[in-house]
Amino acid sequence: MAHLTITHTHQDGTRLTGSQKKDGVYEIVRRNGFTWRCRQGIHIRPSRDLDAKTLIINRAARALRDAGHEVTIEIDNTPRPTEIVEAERQERAEDRAKRFAERAGNADAAGLEAARSITDGIPFGQPILVDHYSAGRHRRDLSRADNHRGKALELWNKGEHLADRARGAVAHQKHRENPRTTMRRIEKLEADTRRYQRELGGYERNFRNGNGDIAFVETHEPAISRRRDDLQRWIADADEQITYWRTQLAAHEESGAFVPWARQHFVKGDQVRHHGFGDWYEVTRVNTKSVSVTGSSWGWPRTIAWDKVAGRRRDGMQWDTPNGEPWPVELAGKIARWRSLERDLAGNDSSTEALFKRGRIELARNIALGLDMHASDAEAAACLEGVTDAATDRKVKAAFVDVYDRLAAGETAAEVTASYEPIELAAAWRMPDREPVRRTAVKSFFIRDRDDIIAVQPGDLIVGFYDRGYGKDHLMRGFCGPVAAVSEVNDRRESGEFVSITLTGGQERTFKLPLWFAVHPAGTWDKETPPAAASAVDVAEVSKAEPVETVSVTASTDPEPQPSAADNPVEHWTAIGGANDDDCGDPWGPLLAELRMLADQPG
Structure with a gap:
């Protein structure tokens, strides 16, 4: 043994x-x-x-x-010093996240490579020759390749799980170091210390009856022997932890990253914002560790602790932090409304009302930024990329809400554009106001020796890609921006050839070949070169390009009154600017074109 x-x-x-x-x-x-x-x-x-x-x-x-x-x-x-404990905890969390991320990245590579090595020896489309001596080996090879693909899928799922664990390790450590979490931890440690001290010295507990009279007294003697030693050790350890975490909280406060709210910051009648709910409540009483508030329609919450306070309103001004600069409540309301509109824009509701609302939100954003009415999300993000200070960000979002309110009130996009002065921002890039040229995604084997066909290159500005539908090519504007890198062609055998294009903003997308893009070549868009200054090669490309139909939804410039959605939903959708999809540009373009064609036919 x-x-x-x-x-x-x-x-x-x-x-x-x-x-x-x-x-x-x-x-x-x-x-x-x-x-x-x-x-x-x-x-x-x-x-x-x-x-x-x-x-x-x-x-x-x-x-x-x-x-x-x-x-x-x-x-x-x-016990060990808290500083050493927390340093080792953070080191373990970083090591765990790194280890899980590496394992997730390598999870499915081996299985797919093994499957490809087997099928590479079988010609594409080769059937099993039933009466041939190779039939058994062919079946075994296909079975082995299937098994490898199945294992690769299992490993891919495992990789996703490991990636989730890596993100969880980082999120857990971030939550542990959050100042609001630190405040709650200090409060719990102080409560534990009081409990240990009460048990160490002995105490009495009174039990009362329904009339409020003492019915029974429970007496606890002071702790002795081993229990006393444990309590004294726990008290010393809790005091050491409280000192450490208070030092961390003081460092946050000194740097201005987080300043906790306290009793002296509130008076009766103020409005307080709950950090979790995001709603505002009226303060009815200021307590030592919280504020009492008028609850919602169901009577909750009744109190808000200091670690849950996220703002104060008084005399028409709002403070987001105790040491922050106040700003008008009216402006704060517009910012909150735009955040709600952004959630609606990212929603998946496909009802008619939701589609019209998303169209108005996108159109309001584009008009306020001075962009084309059917500009994509990437163009708007390029304009907002340089907005770093809070004052400019609030001004921009308030302008979005003002334009949206005018559109929601019934004004057309043309009327709003004619009377509205856009916000001037330094955009990372802007789409030139001229026709793009047509380029292939990559020069494949069949067109490698043709000098008149040029592929997309780093530095080009992609306007969109052409998608075949309804017998014509339609320009899909969802993927656009300056090109950072173009990958090598990835041959996936029976699935086809694929290429990945990465934009400077970090967006990456994989396309199946063959595919053509509408681009502004490198060197012709960064300073918004007029069409006359374009190179001879670009002009030749424009002249050689096949005529295509660019489907875009623009605002109506007709001064006549616009019909309602009930009279003509197609024209009403056009009037408010349509919608752009994150993945495929304007998904309603081909459908609207078809509806207009049918509407023009007699009968």
């Missing part, structure tokens, strides 16, 4: 040593609270930086002794 040792320290936790493979020890302790990991061996989880769980340890030791093993127990409950 083995000689086993169960040791416990705050640095390593509770671990069992002396066991060897297949000696039956793990099967015994597994039923008594222990587990096994390759990096830690047999241990209790969690036990690091905690006092020893003597109940579990003693129970496991008895079971091992009953099985004939010799067991020695060594326990050291001396």
Whole structure:
């Protein structure tokens, strides 16, 4: 029988040593609270930086002794400094996130490569020759390739799981270091300290009856012996943790990153914003650790603790932080409305009302920024990329809401554009006001030697890509912006050839070949060169390009009154500017073109 040792320290936790493979020890302790990991061996989880769980340890030791093993127990409950504990915790979290990310990236590569190595020896479209001697080997190869693909899929799912765990490790550490979490942790440690001190000195607990009279008194004597030693150690450890976390909170406050709200910041009649709900409530009383508020229609919340306070309103002004600059409540209301409109814009509601609303939101944004009415989300993001200060950001969002309100009130896009002065912002790039040239995604094998066909290159400005539909080519504007990189052609055999294009903004998309793009060549768009200054090659490309139909939804310039949605929904949708989709540009373009064609036919 083995000689086993169960040791416990705050640095390593509770671990069992002396066991060897297949000696039956793990099967015994597994039923008594222990587990096994390759990096830690047999241990209790969690036990690091905690006092020893003597109940579990003693129970496991008895079971091992009953099985004939010799067991020695060594326990050291001396706590470590909080600074060292938190530093090691952060290091473990970063190591865990990095390890999971690496494993997730390499999870499915081997299986797919093995499947391709098998099928590479089989000509594309080759059937199984049933009466040939190679039929058995052909079936086995296909079965092996299928198995490899199945394993690759399982590994891909495992990679997704590991990636989620990596993100979880980072999010957990970020939440632990959040100042609001720190405030709640300090409050809990102070409550624990009071409880330990009360038990250390002894206390009485009164039980009252329905009339409020004392019916019974429960007396607790002062702690003695081992319990007294434990309480004194816990009090010292809690005081040390409180000191550490208060220092961290003071550092946040000194840097201005987070300043906690306190009692002196509020008076009765103020409005307070709840950090979790985002709603505003009227303050009815200011307490030591919270404010009492008028609850919602269902009467909740009644109090808001300081760590849940996210703003104050008084005399028509709003403060987001105690040391922040006040700004008008009316402007703050517009910012809150635009955030709600952004959520509606990102929604998936396909009802007619939701589609019209999303069209108005996009049109309001484009008009306020001075863009074309059917400009894509990428063009708007390029204009907003340089907005870094809070004042400009609030001004821009308030302008979005003002334009949206005018469109929602019934004004047409042409009327709003004629009377509205756009906001001037330094855009990262702007789409030139001229016709783009047509370029292929990549020069494949069949057109590699043709000098008159040019492929998309880094530095080009993509306007969109052409999609075949309804017998014509339609320009889809959802993927646009300056090109950062173009990958090599990825031959996926029976699936076809693919190429990945990465934009400077970080967007990456994989396209199936062949595919043509509408682009402004490098060097002709960064300073918005007029059409006369375009190069001879670009002019030649424009002249050689096939005529295509560019479907875009623009505002009506007809001064006549616009029909309502009930009279002509197609024209009403056109009047408010349509909608752009993140992936495929304007998905309603081909449908609107077809509806207009049918509307022009007699009968």
